[in-house]
Amino acid sequence: MADEIRAKLGLSQEMMGSWLGISRNSVALAEGVHRSWPLGTASQLIRLTLATLGLVYDPAGNRPAPPPLPPPAPDPAPIQARLAYCRHHAGRLRYELAQLQLKAAPHEARLAALPALRAFTGPVKNPAHEENWLALIEGEAEIALLYECGTGPQKLLEARIAGLEREAEVLRELLEELPAAPSQ
Known part of the structure; x- marks a missing residue:
């Protein structure tokens, strides 16, 4: 016991x-x-x-027994430090997201242009070379969009940003609920 x-x-x-x-x-x-x-x-x-x-x-x-002692209020210093961290990194990731979107634009433009280039029915100087070139720019665009800068990588960054922003919101609310520090 x-x-x-x-x-x-x-x-x-x-x-x-x-x-x-x-x-x-x-x-x-x-x-x-x-x-x-x-x-x-x-x-x-x-x-x-x-x-x-x-x-x-x-x-x-x-x-x-008399009423229990209240637990101490959280120390605001580590909460403020984590809030600053979340805000900073969310801002940094928003910048990275903007850079990914800029990087994705030419690859998306390639994929948009490819059907028109392939639909051309006129004479081509070297059809095999042209088809290889088109396949190369299509492959490069697909790989870049899949693994570097397209929807998937952008959505992963958006999820990280959303997580940090939500964490920052919870921390800000917690700080607002804390009792004011006694003035000295």
């Missing part, structure tokens, strides 16, 4: 021993069922157990 209380409170055996006035080794032995709890620890164990149940130990009759 005491080891459950210790685990619930996140206490080390050393901390539990300090509360009980015994060594860490004595706590380990008692929890390991090698021996019973040392004499004189019962009152402290009862107090700790009842406190985890929201009660104050009193030999005349246990009573409800």
